[in-house]
Amino acid sequence: MPMVELKDVHKRFVKGREVVDVLMGIDLRVGEGDFLALMGPSGSGKTTLLNIIGGIDSATSGEVAVAGEVLTALGSRQLARWRAANIGFVFQFYNLLPVLNASRNVELPLLLTKLSGQDRRKNAATALAIVGLEDRAQHKPGELSGGQQQRVAIARAIVADPPILVCDEPTGDLDRDTAEEVLDLLGILNRDHGKTILMVTHDPKAADHAKRILHLDKGTLVQQAA
Secondary structure (H helix, E strand, O other): OOOEEEEEEEEEEEEOOEEEEEEEEEEEEEOOOOEEEEEOOOOOOHHHHHHHHOOOOOOOEEEEEEOOEEHHHOOHHHHHHHHHHHEEEEOOOOOOOOOOOHHHHHHHHHHHOOOOHHHHHHHHHHHHHHOOOHHHOOOOHHHOOHHHHHHHHHHHHHOOOOOEEEEEOOOOOOOHHHHHHHHHHHHHHHHHHOOEEEEEOOOHHHHOOOOEEEEEEOOEEEEEEO
8 A cells, every 4th residue: 555645635615705726636646665745836735735644634525545544534533643653744944842942842742642751751862863963952942053943843753753754845944055954864764764755845956855746736736757
């Protein structure tokens, strides 16, 4: 089975009397260990598609199967448990809690598990070591650079060892050199740790780090490039 499989997925929003079709008949297969970049103009449906795959939004119609589960068949509690075990999220603006140090920020997803405090701290330390920030574990976000904050966010995304990372403009707030460092890290997670990565980006140089590039335009997949 593919890691991600979408069949005839539609997403529609209703605003008053207006109906807005955001996704129209999306068919998509993503294999285990793939690194996919989603590109397209603003408003093309990229983030909506990513959110549906990550289980934080639902399709209006069609079938969404991710990591062996048909998401449309899951209730809200089941979906929350599935998401915590299978999806790591990386966003453009990091979403770190400013009052917590790096270790505690990374530990947050594990609060939903039955791990002891000692095991949570151990797993957070391992995740920070993977992203090269073990020496910044006690620093708060305000004491870190933008690139370091994004690395903490990536450590938080991988701390529960999910098979899939969904990344929404992960380098959009970074300078070019720092962006390249973050993209290289994503490449290592894909190549050496087997993570399946789906990344939304406007940046062709960022997309070049992926194994595949798909283009969305007006809610439809319109082009695929190697």
